[in-house]
Amino acid sequence: MKREKRAAISSKVEKILDMPVGVLSEIARIELSGNRQVLIEGCRGIVKYDEDQIQLRTVGGTVRFTGRELCMTSLNPACAVITGRLLSLEFL
Amino acid sequence: MLAGTVLIECEGGFPERFLNEASNRHIALWDVSRKGISLFCRCKATDYRLLRPVAHTASVRMRVRERHGLSFLLRPFRLRWGLAVGMILFVVLLQLLSSRVWIIRISGNEQVSSDAIREVLEPLGIYEGTTPSAVDLPQLQLTALQQLPELVWLTVNFEGSTALVEVRERQEAKPIIPDQPTNIVATQDGVIISIDAVSGQAMVKVGDAVTEGALLISGVMDSKVGPLLKHAEGIVTARTAHTLTVTVPFEEEVPDVTPRVVSRPCLYLLGLRVPLYASIDIEGDYTQETTQYPLCAYGKELPVGVEVTRLIFAETECCTRTEEEARAEAQRRLADLVKTLQEEVCVESELLTEVKTDEGWTITGTYTCVESIGRYEPLQMDGK
Structure with a gap:
């Protein structure tokens, strides 16, 4: 509850001060390169890993990537890189 | 990679937990992919042992499917220490021998023989086995030209293990009337x-x-x-x-047309001579001729070969x-x-x-x- 409050305040401050999103608030940074590669910064762990679906827990919530031939080419506490043919990205 | 990498197949249990735990323990995994019920990933060979408790925690069974890297390539030879010693010796010898001069090539001389130039240069530091850095070139040029007045110019260039001695001979001036x-x-x-x-x-x-x-x-x-x-x-x-x-x-004593010749071959290798004949003292009046048959590689003479010394006896016969x-x-x-x-x-x-x-x-x-x-x-x- 406290975390949610803190996140809400951080967002408001960012909005008032016209700062870029994520400077104060803790949110995941997801960088898509077409539908071939996605880089996720702020990855907190893997929830589900399948051939055509990968669910990651990030600082801002859970993100689900669906596609074909998905492969996690890099995984470390800071970020994860997923390659393959991405079809969709959902925030759960 | 020198350390080597392995491709791991994980079956059963909770693969996601396995990945999370490995990430939390800062064990680098890459090329993670799922094929059916199996999860494949790569890691450093040295990290494989660290993954065992992770796999135990996630109830995953790990199997190594592929091994890559130099450490795995050399693994079959780990008991053959002679190979390692040979390789080290090879590198050391290559390093030592390549820094020395093994071939001396003299060019530009017509009147003065190469042997005469070689004889003068030898005490000045140009001989088979010398190190180029030990040669004092200005002093060598000065002394060699003093000892060989027939030469007007002499220089030594080092090209790898070859010392190229270039000389110019003195041109006799025409008598001016x-x-x-x-x-x-x-x-x-x-x-x-x-x-x-x-x-x-x-x-x-x-x-x-x-x-x-x-x-x-x-x-x-x-x-x-x-x-x-x-x-x-x-x-x-x-x-x-x-x-x-x-x-x-x-009646006249004339030189024998077919004189007795004794050949004495020896193997020469980097300035070292190994006789290939029985050391028996030979008495008599004879002249000596030495011919070298060096091994050649890509048109260059190597400091390895056979040297044949021919002892030609000056025998005479009575001709009537x-x-x-x-x-x-x-x-x-x-x-x-x-x-x-x-x-x-x-x-x-x-x-x-x-x-x-x-x-x-x-x-x-x-x-x-x-x-x-x-x-x-x-x-x-x-x-x-």
Whole structure:
């Protein structure tokens, strides 16, 4: 509850001060390169890993990537890189 | 990668938990992919042991499917320590030997032999096995040129393990005839058949007989203002006589046509010589010839090969000749002498006299020749 409050305040401050999103608030940074590669910064762990679906827990919530031939080419506490043919990205 | 990598297959349990746990323990995994119920990922070979407790926690069974890297490539040879020693020795020897000079190539010399240059350079530090950094090049050039006055320039360039010695020989300057008053005098006795005085005053006429040293063209010319001293120039041709005598004894010690030769091969390797013959002292009078047969690679001689030393014994044999054989031999030897004479003069006629003595057969040839007999002689001034 406290975390949610803190996140809400951080967002408001960012909005008032016209700062870029994520400077104060803790949110995941997801960088898509077409539908071939996605880089996720702020990855907190893997929830589900399948051939055509990968669910990651990030600082801002859970993100689900669906596609074909998905492969996690890099995984470390800071970020994860997923390659393959991405079809969709959902925030759960 | 030198350390090596492995491809792991994980089955059963909770693969996601396995990945999370590995990430939390800072174990790097990459190329993570799911195929059916199996999860494949790559990690460093050294990290595989660290993944075992992770797999145990996630109830995953790990199997190594592929191994890559130098450590796995060399693994079959880990008990063959001789290979490692050989490899280390190879590297060390390569490093040591490549920093030394093993081939000395001398170029630019025609009159001075390469062996003579090599003999001078050896005490100055240019020899097989020397290190280029140990050579004091300016000092070497100075000393070598002092010891080899026939050379005017010498330099040594190092190209890998080859020392390239480049030399320039001294060009003998043509004798310069100074513009000083000279006479032309006769070099030998003869009868003048032509005289062409370009400069100076002719002192003899065609048909005159002259002796050696006689004045042919004088550099002193009379004029109204007194004698003029000139540099005499001209060509004086005379008919001269040459006598050649050859005596061939009936019995003679002549060198053996097929002398006894003893070959002594030895293997030379980087300046070291390994004899390939039994060391037996050989007595007798002999001359020594040494020939090297180096191994070649890509047109370059290597400092490895076979050196053959041939000991040629100077043996003689007694040759007994009949009168006919002695005469024929005398004629042959005289013909050789006449051939040499004809290189310098033009032979007009010959008169041969053959005499048989107790010692052998003697042929005396008197040759009438036509040749230039003039030679320059400086004018003697003030009675000097």
